[in-house]
Amino acid sequence: MPANQKSISKKVNKQKVESKKELSEEDQFNEFRETLKSTVGKSKFFKKHPPRSLPFFDSTDLKIGQLLGVGGFCDVSEITALHFKLEKSISDKHVNDEEYNDDKRDTVIEADDSQKVELGLEEGILKTTSLQDCSEDDDEDYNMHLSESFDGHDQYSEINDVKKYMSETCMRRNDSRYAIKCLKENLTEKERRYGVLDLAIEAKFLASIIHPNIIKMRGTASGESIRKDFFLVLDKLYxxxxxxxxxxxxxxxxxxxxxxxxxxxxxxxxxxxxxxxxxxxxxxxxxxxxxxxxxxxxxxxxxxxxxxxxxxxxxxxxxxxxxxxxxxxxxxxxxxxxxxxxxxxxxxxxxxxxxxxxxxxxxxxxxxxxxxxxxxxxxxxxxxxxxxxxxxxxxxxxxxxxxxxxxxxxxxxxxxxxxxxxxxxxxxxxxxxxxxxxxxxDSTEITNRTSHMLNRSRTSGHIHRKNLNKAHK
Structure with a gap:
């Protein structure tokens, strides 16, 4: 992009940051923690859509490949290997994370894919796929990992199954499935502070948002989100x-x-x-x-x-x-x-x-x-x-x-x-x-787009649940 077309710098809570220039980084991060905690506590959206239970990863769990994209504050790189480690407790991961309310830590959304895609679609408006030929094998192979919810008898066992599956199928036909999004290393101190809050906000929303045309977050870094080495694990985009x-x-x-x-x-x-x-x-x-x-x-x-x-x-x-x-x-x-x-x-x-x-x-x-x-x-x-x-x-x-x-x-x-x-x-x-x-x-994929997407979602959820059941046996 030409110099005269550079995007205006992101302004997330800019006024608050600039009015507190004298704060140390730790004091500033404490303010951000309180902001996130207050945001979630007073939010109608997060009350209606509590965060999904997703796997947590340490940076040592991931092998990072080539750089895929560069944003204002973050880099996105492919993940070429994902090492599986047993998830013992979700709550323990967030014991020091004040932004998580006690009543939200063990929340599990019990709804299948077909219920979720109907959110906000009162007038029959629904995303469907681009008009691109995909074999049923490709559909099943790509979508069966990581369901939108965990409906099994043991939440942590389900998450471990997902992590194991992600580890075993991280590469698909010599191509990575997942990407990591983290802060750039060369940010100024001011940019880094903006970036920390920016990434934490994104993690909050992606943990609760479910729509077939919005990128899926597959996991995050272990521990709290207000820190410089926090990262997201996302589906790879091309x-x-x-x-x-x-x-x-x-x-x-x-x-x-x-x-x-x-x-x-x-x-x-x-x-x-x-x-x-x-x-x-x-x-x-x-x-x-x-x-x-x-x-x-x-x-x-x-x-x-x-x-x-x-x-x-x-x-x-x-x-x-x-x-x-x-x-x-x-x-x-x-x-x-x-x-x-x-x-x-x-x-x-x-x-x-x-x-x-x-x-x-x-x-x-x-x-x-x-x-x-x-x-x-x-x-x-x-x-x-x-x-x-x-x-x-x-x-x-x-x-x-x-x-x-x-x-x-x-x-x-x-x-x-x-x-x-x-x-x-x-x-x-x-x-x-x-x-x-x-x-x-006059394609039926267009005329009956809602039915097409619902059937595809149900197939995807069924295949994933079948996969997890096999893992339990």
Whole structure:
């Protein structure tokens, strides 16, 4: 990314950090611990969705491979080996972790996959996979490890079975399945403090969030999360959406000049549009889920969206995710939250100008993202930081191509409107995108997407439970 397009630094609790510059690192971390403890204790979201029981790992348990990606505060690297060690007690791992309430330590969610994917889907809107061929063997092989919940007779025995399975299947056809996310080594002291809280917040949300288009956290470092060597164990993603747009662009150029004449390969171009609409729809489903849980993501951008081994799109990096709380709501009905949060290219005018805002800031960002997916370009690519005054103060937006389906063209413009009241919610966005997909294909995978995903989830859960039962015998 060019220097004039660098993302604005993450602002998580920036005001609190800057107002306490005189604090030592340990004092600052103690404040963060209290912040996390208070956040969970007063949270409607975490009360409704207590954290799943996941394995814990020591750094010595993991063999780290090549670097996969670099973020603002963290590096993500592949895990090439995972050494299995018996998990004796979950609670003992957190005996000194004040952010865990006593009544939450032994919580187990007892619900199967089919129940979970129905969360927030009252209008039949549900993520499904990208339109990519996958054999049933691939589906079963990849999904049977680590269920979403532990419904066996012994929680710790179940977790040990999962750790053992992860250890034995860490590599899949000479390719790693998992990745580690940890703080960069070359951060400044100030950046490190931001990063510690950022990663701890992400761990909190990923332990409770369940959606097929949101990355799965498979485990974390042992002990408390407010520390410099904390890490997450995640599913490995293969490339981000910005790279996928390059691939789509190459396909478009190849097929739009088919034999240099005849107007291109219309079948291939139609499939390309369908693929892009599918990704956009899947992402809208993920944001609909988050918003229905009372959360705001605040960091929508190409670089925070990736693709897994199956080609399914996944949203990741939840360091800026925040729950909307009553005490932050102002008289205008909006919320007082940190200004200039996220990346400049996708930032809504109200966030950039330090005004109150709500979940519709995510809708604006999604509008920019949707334009990029459909235009196969980066928005405001040549803009310097000072040029964004045209966006925030004068309403400038990139031109919307006439080649984009008409209803989606209108949707893009509604999403990035300066007027918050003109922006649609994600329920409407997802319904419109799903309608565009139906116009592009009569595939039963699209027409019956909800049934397709539910059946796939049930199959996945059944296979995993069958695997664990074998391990007990």
């Amino acid at each position: 490339h981000t959406l910005d790279r996928h747009i390059v691939i789509w662009s190459e396909i478009f150029l190849t097929n739009s000049s088919f034999c240099g004449c005849f107007g291109g390969d219309k079948t291939a171009l139609n499939k390309l549009m369908l693929d892009r609409m599918t990704v956009a729809y899947d992402l809208s489903s993920a944001f609909l889920y988050l918003h229905q849980q009372g959360l705001i993501y605040r960091d929508i951008k190409l670089e925070n969206i990736g693709f897994d081994v199956r080609g399914d799109v996944k949203l990741f990096d939840f360091g800026l995710c925040k729950e909307l709380k009553k005490e932050d709501k102002m008289k205008d009905g909006l919320y007082k939250m940190t200004a200039q949060t996220g990346s400049l290219r996708y930032m809504s005018p109200e966030v950039a100008k330090g005004e109150h805002y709500d979940q519709r800031a995510d809708v604006y960002s999604f509008g920019i993202l949707l334009w990029e997916i459909l235009s196969l370009k980066k928005a405001f690519e040549t803009f310097a930081v000072s040029d964004f005054k045209q966006v925030f103060n004068k309403g400038y937006r990139p031109p919307v191509s006439g080649s984009i389906p008409i209803y989606t063209r209108t949707l893009v413009k509604e999403c990035w409107s300066d007027d918050l009241n003109s922006r649609p919610d994600f329920s409407r966005i997802a319904n419109l995108l799903r309608g565009e997909m139906k116009d592009l294909s």
